[in-house]
Amino acid sequence: MAPKISVLLPVYNAENFIAESIQSILDQTEPDFELLVIDDCSTDRSLEIIEGFQDPRIILRKKKSNSGYTESLNWGIDQARGKYIARMDADDISLPQRFEKQLLFLEQNQLVAMCGTEALVEGSNLKFNYPCEPEAIQANLLLGSSLIHPSIMGKTDIFKAYKYDILKEPAEDYDLFTRLAAKGIQLANLEEPLLIYRVHTNQISKVQNQKQIGSAQQSMLRMFCLFDYDRIQYPDETVLSYIWPTRSINRGQLKAGLVFFEQLKNSKHPFTKKEVLKVIRIKRYNLFKAYVQQQDFGTIKASFLALRFLGLSHWRQILKLSY
Structure with a gap:
């Protein structure tokens, strides 16, 4: 029987965080999910740590070559069996009721294809403060990405229809959100923080930062072309x-x-x-x-x-x- 939720968790050299990240998913109050963990040829102890978990809901893919974060996500989308897909990053923590509350929201709001949540930034009082209502999010995409990528859950058929654009990495999330919004597909956010978001020095290199800016510019332009x-x-x-x-x-x-x-x-x-x-x-x-x-x-x-x-x-x- 297919699970309600397919969780996509790409991993690359995350030995300091991956155990806590996976455990936060296994501890969800909504237990009906499969956890697709995709290791992108990590060179640290990430794989060893992942294999230490014995939960049958975990499905591990060991990639044969390092092909990038977005390729990992698209593989997960192809494999997903759940009605909904949830995102997770290897260095973040999902709070226990995250899946339960997002699932309830999406079931009660059938016109919404995808929803994110607010997040707490580890070691800080900062919040993202993105808008929650679909109309406000659509307009806010004129300013930048308006959902926290590792917090999102959405309809699997939408993910399969649109997927991520590998060429837009590492701003593939903003690209996806603007493509959906430009088609009139509704996005929403839950006001409650249901994710702990980590910020650290290894996230984006200077080279990747320039690629991110270039991709984000094109996504913003897409919204202004409306x-x-x-x-x-x-x-x-x-x-x-x-x-x-x-x-x-x-x-x-x-x-x-x-x-x-x-x-x-x-x-x-x-x-x-x-x-x-x-x-x-x-x-x-x-x-x-x-x-x-x-x-x-x-x-x-x-x-x-x-x-x-x-x-x-x-x-x-x-x-x-x-x-």
Whole structure:
């Protein structure tokens, strides 16, 4: 008989965390799951630790070559037998009622395809504070990833239909969420923290960080393309310079970017007006801050000036911009 949940747990050199991670899954109050552990040719004691568990719900795949995190996830999706798929990372901890509460939510909200949870950051009082409602999440994806990847649970048929894009690693989660949202597929979050999220130095290298930024930029662009703006006047490269500004922004780009964001307010889009206005306010702030930073004001002063800018109703006149 197929389990209710298939848990995907990719592993690579996680000997310091993997035992606690697996145990947190085995201790779930919802016991009807299979745990697909995919070891990506670890060179430490990870495999030995995994094999020390005797629970029959654990299915271990030992990969023959190191082919990456996303390939491991897609293999797990192909093998999944449960009605739902849950994600887990080898360095995080799921709190005992996580599966029970996510399963109940998804069963009671059939239009929602996937839900994440809030998380506690180990050793910190920080929280992610992502929105919970589907409409708010859809708009928040204009700003960045809006679900905590190792906390998600969703319908298996959705995972199988969309899968992860290997080329988008290590921002494959944001890519997946934006592809779903762009199709109108509902995503949600539970407000309760049901995951303990670890932050440590081995997570992303400098090379991977650059790949992550490049992938995330394309995912953000996908969401902005849901606005009905002039694609000839505003090609993708130009829009990217506005929505993900760099320190090289000049005064002309600042002017054009502010016009672009002003036009978005009145264009057709699938978002709620309230959420769009919030997103545009933040994007204007980031664009103005990037420009001011270039003037050697420093980050703190640039932030202050950008905030002043946002509070001025006659910002066109202040910047002496003519439209």
